[in-house]
Amino acid sequence: MTKGIQQTTSSERRALPEPFIFEPNLDRRKVIARIWESVALIAILLGIGMLLTLLVRVFLDGLPYLRPQLFTEFPSRFPDKAGLRSALQGSIWLMVLTALISFPLGVGAGIYLEEFAPKNVVTRFIEINVANLAGVPSIIYGLLGLGLFVRGLGLGRSLIAGVLTMTLVILPVIIVSTREALRAVPTSIREAALALGASRWEMVRDHVLVYSMGGILTGMILALSRGIGETAPLITIGALTYIAFDLRGPLDIFTVLPIQIFNWVSMPQEAFHRLAASGIIVLLAVLLSMNALAIWLRNRLQKRW
Amino acid sequence: MVTSSYEKLRYRTPSALASSTSLTRRRRAEEQIVKAVLFVFALVSVLTTLGIIFVLFQETALFFRRVSFAQFFLDTRWTPLFVSKRFGIWPLVNGTVLVAAGAMIVALPLGLLAAIFMSEVASERVRRVLKPFLEILAGIPTVVYGYFALTFITPLLRSIFPQTQVFNAASAAIAMGFMILPTVASLSEDALYAVPRSLREAAYALGATRWEVATQVVVPAAFSGIAAAFILAASRAIGETMIVAIAAGQQPKLTLNPLESIETMTAYIVQVSLGDTPHGTLEYQTIFAVGMMLFLMTLGMNIASYLLTRRFREVYE
Numbered sequence: 001m002t003k004g005i006q007q008t009t010s011s012e013r014r015a016l017p018e019p020f021i022f023e024p025n026l027d028r029r030k031v032i033a034r035i036w037e038s039v040a041l042i043a044i045l046l047g048i049g050m051l052l053t054l055l056v057r058v059f060l061d062g063l064p065y066l067r068p069q070l071f072t073e074f075p076s077r078f079p080d081k082a083g084l085r086s087a088l089q090g091s092i093w094l095m096v097l098t099a100l101i102s103f104p105l106g107v108g109a110g111i112y113l114e115e116f117a118p119k120n121v122v123t124r125f126i127e128i129n130v131a132n133l134a135g136v137p138s139i140i141y142g143l144l145g146l147g148l149f150v151r152g153l154g155l156g157r158s159l160i161a162g163v164l165t166m167t168l169v170i171l172p173v174i175i176v177s178t179r180e181a182l183r184a185v186p187t188s189i190r191e192a193a194l195a196l197g198a199s200r201w202e203m204v205r206d207h208v209l210v211y212s213m214g215g216i217l218t219g220m221i222l223a224l225s226r227g228i229g230e231t232a233p234l235i236t237i238g239a240l241t242y243i244a245f246d247l248r249g250p251l252d253i254f255t256v257l258p259i260q261i262f263n264w265v266s267m268p269q270e271a272f273h274r275l276a277a278s279g280i281i282v283l284l285a286v287l288l289s290m291n292a293l294a295i296w297l298r299n300r301l302q303k304r305w
Numbered sequence: 306m307v308t309s310s311y312e313k314l315r316y317r318t319p320s321a322l323a324s325s326t327s328l329t330r331r332r333r334a335e336e337q338i339v340k341a342v343l344f345v346f347a348l349v350s351v352l353t354t355l356g357i358i359f360v361l362f363q364e365t366a367l368f369f370r371r372v373s374f375a376q377f378f379l380d381t382r383w384t385p386l387f388v389s390k391r392f393g394i395w396p397l398v399n400g401t402v403l404v405a406a407g408a409m410i411v412a413l414p415l416g417l418l419a420a421i422f423m424s425e426v427a428s429e430r431v432r433r434v435l436k437p438f439l440e441i442l443a444g445i446p447t448v449v450y451g452y453f454a455l456t457f458i459t460p461l462l463r464s465i466f467p468q469t470q471v472f473n474a475a476s477a478a479i480a481m482g483f484m485i486l487p488t489v490a491s492l493s494e495d496a497l498y499a500v501p502r503s504l505r506e507a508a509y510a511l512g513a514t515r516w517e518v519a520t521q522v523v524v525p526a527a528f529s530g531i532a533a534a535f536i537l538a539a540s541r542a543i544g545e546t547m548i549v550a551i552a553a554g555q556q557p558k559l560t561l562n563p564l565e566s567i568e569t570m571t572a573y574i575v576q577v578s579l580g581d582t583p584h585g586t587l588e589y590q591t592i593f594a595v596g597m598m599l600f601l602m603t604l605g606m607n608i609a610s611y612l613l614t615r616r617f618r619e620v621y622e
Contacts, residue, residue: 133350
């Protein structure tokens with residue numbers, strides 16, 4: 001009889017889901033918890049350690065070539081004479097033109113979706129579409145640029161073909177960050193403007209945009225900093241060329257920093273690898289200052305409600 | 306709604322204010338024009354998707370006019386740039402999946418542990434110190450990871466496993482794992498963060514330790530969100546280009562050995578793009594066929610991730 005009762009108890013126990021079995025040894029469980037929490041911390045530190053190793057490695061490798069000629073010379077077959085001049089010009093031109101085109105397009109689309117769009121099937125479709133575009137691999141945009149801009153519109157392997165391709169790559173990022181910035185402005189501001197007789201566009205232009213400009217610009221800079229490091233779509237449209245002249249206009253062929261770095265990494269000689277590392281230092285310095293600018297803008301312009 | 310209130314205003318305006326009537330008309334016109342222009346801007350994203358599908362489909366259709374489906378899906382070799390051309394896609398898919406799987410083996414445990422630490426264990430101050438590092442890790446251009454894989458990870462692997470080839474899948478996979486680690490970590494953290502406080506408090510009240518609450522209550526509750534994060538990260542790994550183009554090699558083959566040189570779909574597109582391939586040739590069309598395959602794979606994963614996130618939202622709203 002006693003045996004029978006014991007059996008029922010143990011089978012009931014087994015029937016319960018695992019976490020609910022009462023384990024009284026609290027001290028042991030606390031030790032286990034401590035150990036696992038340390039393991040989790042180590043996981044993060046491993047990522048950070050990797051980052052630091054990468055930065056230190058690149059810096060040590062690239063330091064010898066980080067000299068004035070790096071900025072003034074064109075690429076060359078001889079590592080001692082090679083520089084980033086054409087790549088720097090290409091990256092600056094590409095980013096300025098991309099910013100000019102993508103800012104109105106991206107911010108405009110963000111404003112439409114957040115402030116004007118009726119809640120209907122079309123809007124929902126556009127929203128899902130933007131979310132999906134953010135997940136499309138960037139090299140696919142390169143194929144689009146190759147088929148549409150380079151061949152279709154006959155722009156060739158020109159800077160403007162690169163600018164249009166890059167615009168499409170970063171557009172989803174700008175739209176999403178613009179919408180977030182607009183959403184941060186409280187509804188009361190909108191209601192106040194409308195109550196005073198402003199039209200919807202006047203409300204957006206004179207009030208909502210003014211207050212959200214800090215967030216919008218921050219998102220814009222972060223999107224551009226993604227674009228400046230982007231390599232694959234530009235290689236696909238054929239921007240990997242040896243360029244030993246100054247860029248004069250949007251119809252010229254061009255190269256950019258990350259492509260020049262890729263080109264040097266692909267060389268078998270050790271000296272070119274070091275040259276690539278010095279190029280990476282320049283690229284990371286540009287990225288870092290853009291991010292610092294974004295953080296500064298966010299702190300300065302962002303309103304707290 | 307706004308427009309109709311203007312209308313009322315206009316009809317009731319005394320003649321002294323008649324000049325404002327024309328102003329109102331101008332404002333209404335401006336309103337309509339601005340709205341139309343902004344709508345067109347929003348449509349650009351839809352046109353981009355249509356453009357991608359159109360361009361990929363057009364060239365892929367031309368490709369399949371010259372190469373049969375059977376060759377594409379049944380052949381086991383991919384040699385379109387050689388004299389004896391073979392068009393079996395599987396070696397490229399094999400390389401892609403091998404590297405992506407390796408990257409996930411690195412990024413999944415580390416990312417999930419990092420997310421648990423950030424969301425459940427770390428104090429606000431520790432969080433604020435650690436978070437920027439992960440953000441920097443996410444912001445580093447992929448060509449830099451490629452450089453790191455080739456000049457640091459590969460020599461390291463070769464000193465441990467001497468049979469490792471100069472270009473190999475493992476090195477690219479490890480670098481890619483650290484590249485997608487922040488994606489896994491921050492998306493999983495969002496999912497954990499969304500679990501209601503009451504669930505945690507209930508578990509604490511039953512005497513669970515902090516780690517038990519995290520792993521036996523919070524993680525299972527956020528499971529679909531975490532799964533969505535994993536799928537999204539895997540999709541990014543599959544579409545990643547520069548790391549594999551630099552460090553993984555250009556030899557498409559069917560192998561599961563990560564220490565060998567392989568070629569991914571993205572690396573093949575880069576390889577062809579580096580040469581000046583004339584428009585209309587079969588080589589030119591192959592990159593669109595491979596691109597189509599890549600697009601469909603990532604699209605499928607993005608949709609799966611989206612559906613999971615939506616399901617996850619429904620549970621706790």
